[in-house]
Structures are given as structure tokens and as C-alpha cells.
Amino acid sequence: MNIGDKVRLLHGNEEGTITRISGSGRIEIEIEDGFKIPAMKNEVVVIHQTEKEYFGEGQSAIPQTAPLEAPKSSQPQGGIFISYIPLNDKDLSVHLINNTDKDYLFMASEIFGDNSRTLASGNFSAKTSLKIDEKVIAQFEKWPELFFRFIPINHKAEKTQPAFEKKVKFKASSFFKSQQTAPLTGKKGYLFTLNQQTKDLNIKELNQDLNEESAPQPNEKQFKRPEKEIDLHIEKLADDHEFMSNSEMLRLQMETFEKNLNYAIASGMDEISFIHGIGNGVLRKEIHKYLSQLENIKYFQDTQKSRFGYGATFVRIN
Incomplete structure (x- = not known):
């Protein structure tokens, strides 16, 4: 039984992910709503083991997440990821992946209240990956919040794309279910997207919508x-x-x-x-x-x- 295992309480309906294990046989489980409950090891069962006994070795009731596809070249902002790649059963290697056609200036930091520690910064070239840290799985609950800032670089006269920022604080229930094959590296790990596609504001349409909303509508x-x-x-x-x-x-x-x-x-x-x-x-x-x-x-x-x-x-x- 390890941190990240999906478990079910023997005398209840709750299911969740193990986030902490103590030497006294006590564990902490993060259930579906993100809240944590304490339990003893002998009060839970690892779900995949139960399902193997019921369905047999050839099947599993746990759905496997499909590998995340690399974004198309028509999506210049798509495809910046953070990936946690297992080095062994205890440690993870943390990588940033830029699977776009755009170069960025970037900064990656850990946040400790009002303080921060910069993990990496500089030029993040298109179609490259960069190792920024290593993490111990057993210390998952103590991992600090992450903060990222990305500024696109235009090497020629082209449409200016906005810079963006992202704060990340993982929950065990979602982190350990996110195993996917990372683009570019081809390595399987825990993968998360740091940017999302945004639609440019159409000022003319926005003003029109605001005017229509402000106009009184009879019988409505x-x-x-x-x-x-x-x-x-x-x-x-x-x-x-x-x-x-x-x-x-x-x-x-x-x-x-x-x-x-x-x-x-x-x-x-x-x-x-x-x-x-x-x-x-x-x-x-x-x-x-x-x-x-x-x-x-x-x-x-x-x-x-x-x-x-x-x-x-x-x-x-x-």
C-alpha cells in the first residue's frame, strides 16, 4: 500500500486516494470532493487488487486514460505541459514541455506564503522539454504551490499573443489519476496542461451584446x-x-x-x-x-x- 493508491473503505462506501501513511498503520485518504479522512490500513482495500480478484487478471474495471495528443500547429498557444516522470517508486522528475511552434520567456517558482523560490527561468524554445525539479512522492502533501509565467516571443512581425500565468496546487485524487504519455518525450508520467485556448474578444460584438442587454425588453x-x-x-x-x-x-x-x-x-x-x-x-x-x-x-x-x-x-x- 503506497501513496497514490486508490482504496475503498471495507465498512463504508467511500473511495479515495492515499495521500499520507504513518508508521502507526494510520493513513489519510482524499475522497472524491477533495476532502481528507483518516483510516487504518486494515480498514481499507486497494481497489485494483479487489477488481483483479473479481474480474481476473485479464480485465480491469478501472478505465485507462488515453495518451494526450499533441496540439495541431494551428493552435500556437496550445501544448505547454508540466509532467512528473517516475525515476523509481519513490521519486519523480519534474519537466516542462513546450509542444508548440512558439518560443517563450518563462519563469517557474515555488510559493511559500509571501516568499518564493525560482526553480527555472529563461528562454523556453518551441518543441523542447526542460527538467526543473525532482519530487519525493512520500512528501506529496508538503509540495508547495507552483507559479508559472509565460511570455511569447515574436522573432518576426506577427500577431501579438498575450502572456499568461498559472498557479498550481495538486490534489491527490486528481494527480494520481492523470497518468498519460507526455508529448515530445514519449515518457509516461503524470501530465497536466498549463495553458488553455482562449477566444479573442470581439469588441464590436461585445458592445452590441451590452447594448442589447441594457435595452428594456417588454414582457420579458x-x-x-x-x-x-x-x-x-x-x-x-x-x-x-x-x-x-x-x-x-x-x-x-x-x-x-x-x-x-x-x-x-x-x-x-x-x-x-x-x-x-x-x-x-x-x-x-x-x-x-x-x-x-x-x-x-x-x-x-x-x-x-x-x-x-x-x-x-x-x-x-x-
């Missing part, structure tokens, strides 16, 4: 009517949720909940359901606490098990 409700069922699972709300802390995920989920609840009330809806999952119940508790303080809520309750497995809250609006 002021607030957008939300769907009757709002899914608050973090993977539905953020593409880069694997880089978010627990508090950041909870904040985004609560903001989405509050916004849709307000829209439901303002648009005259009678009822709405919020799907929050089971997990350790933190999000459900915060939602119920918020609802209990509102006067225009007739009642709220857990939904029928046949629909969401008690992983949702039904709200009846006055």
Missing part, C-alpha cells in the same frame, strides 16, 4: 430562468478543478448554488433541485445552512434515492 423577465436541476459537481463547473484547493472548490460550488437559487426565486419558479453528491457532506451541510436562513423558502429536503442517491437537495419556493 429580468432574470434568466435556471434549469430545474443544477449539478454542482466541481468537474461540471471548472475545467481546471484539479488545480483548485478544497476551499476554492467549495466557494465556486456555493456561488453557483446561490446564483441559481436567486434566479429561480426572481423568475418565479416553484421548485429547484441542487445535485451535490454524497462525499463527506460538507457541501450539503453548507447548502442546508444557507437555505435555513431564508424566509422565502417553503421547505427543503433530500431527494428520492432512486433519482440522485440522496446526493441532492430539493427546494420548494414560496
Whole structure:
């Protein structure tokens, strides 16, 4: 049993990833919502071992992640990655990969509160990889936050592309599920994209949309009517949720909940359901606490098990 193993509690439904192991036989498990629970080694079983016993050696119920494809040359900003390549069963080698046709000036740093330590900086040429650090798997929980800054270099007169920054703080539940073959190096490791495609703002269209929104619309409700069922699972709300802390995920989920609840009330809806999952119940508790303080809520309750497995809250609006 090692850090990064996916495990299941023998006397419960919780599943998660081991993030810490102590000499007393205690372990710490990060479950699906990013929260951590303590357990003893003899209270859990490694999932892949259980599935091998059930399905046999030739099959596995764990889906294998397909290798990440290199971006097309028509996407000049796509394809800057950070890859953690195993050196052995204890250590990882950290690499930056620039699988684009663009050179960048870059800086990679570790953040320690108000202090920082620069791991590497300089010119990051197109179609190259660069080793910037090594990490010990057993110290995963102590890895500091990472900060990256990339500035594109134009060697000739061409369209200026924006610089971008990225902060990274990994969660065990997503980190150890991200094994992919890295572009350029061809080595299998834990791979993450540091940049995402962004759409250039069309100022003319933006102004037109703003003018249309500001114009009074007769016989039209002021607030957008939300769907009757709002899914608050973090993977539905953020593409880069694997880089978010627990508090950041909870904040985004609560903001989405509050916004849709307000829209439901303002648009005259009678009822709405919020799907929050089971997990350790933190999000459900915060939602119920918020609802209990509102006067225009007739009642709220857990939904029928046949629909969401008690992983949702039904709200009846006055």
C-alpha cells in the first residue's frame, strides 16, 4: 500500500486516494470532493487488487486514460505541459514541455506564503522539454504551490499573443489519476496542461451584446430562468478543478448554488433541485445552512434515492 493508491473503505462506501501513511498503520485518504479522512490500513482495500480478484487478471474495471495528443500547429498557444516522470517508486522528475511552434520567456517558482523560490527561468524554445525539479512522492502533501509565467516571443512581425500565468496546487485524487504519455518525450508520467485556448474578444460584438442587454425588453423577465436541476459537481463547473484547493472548490460550488437559487426565486419558479453528491457532506451541510436562513423558502429536503442517491437537495419556493 503506497501513496497514490486508490482504496475503498471495507465498512463504508467511500473511495479515495492515499495521500499520507504513518508508521502507526494510520493513513489519510482524499475522497472524491477533495476532502481528507483518516483510516487504518486494515480498514481499507486497494481497489485494483479487489477488481483483479473479481474480474481476473485479464480485465480491469478501472478505465485507462488515453495518451494526450499533441496540439495541431494551428493552435500556437496550445501544448505547454508540466509532467512528473517516475525515476523509481519513490521519486519523480519534474519537466516542462513546450509542444508548440512558439518560443517563450518563462519563469517557474515555488510559493511559500509571501516568499518564493525560482526553480527555472529563461528562454523556453518551441518543441523542447526542460527538467526543473525532482519530487519525493512520500512528501506529496508538503509540495508547495507552483507559479508559472509565460511570455511569447515574436522573432518576426506577427500577431501579438498575450502572456499568461498559472498557479498550481495538486490534489491527490486528481494527480494520481492523470497518468498519460507526455508529448515530445514519449515518457509516461503524470501530465497536466498549463495553458488553455482562449477566444479573442470581439469588441464590436461585445458592445452590441451590452447594448442589447441594457435595452428594456417588454414582457420579458429580468432574470434568466435556471434549469430545474443544477449539478454542482466541481468537474461540471471548472475545467481546471484539479488545480483548485478544497476551499476554492467549495466557494465556486456555493456561488453557483446561490446564483441559481436567486434566479429561480426572481423568475418565479416553484421548485429547484441542487445535485451535490454524497462525499463527506460538507457541501450539503453548507447548502442546508444557507437555505435555513431564508424566509422565502417553503421547505427543503433530500431527494428520492432512486433519482440522485440522496446526493441532492430539493427546494420548494414560496
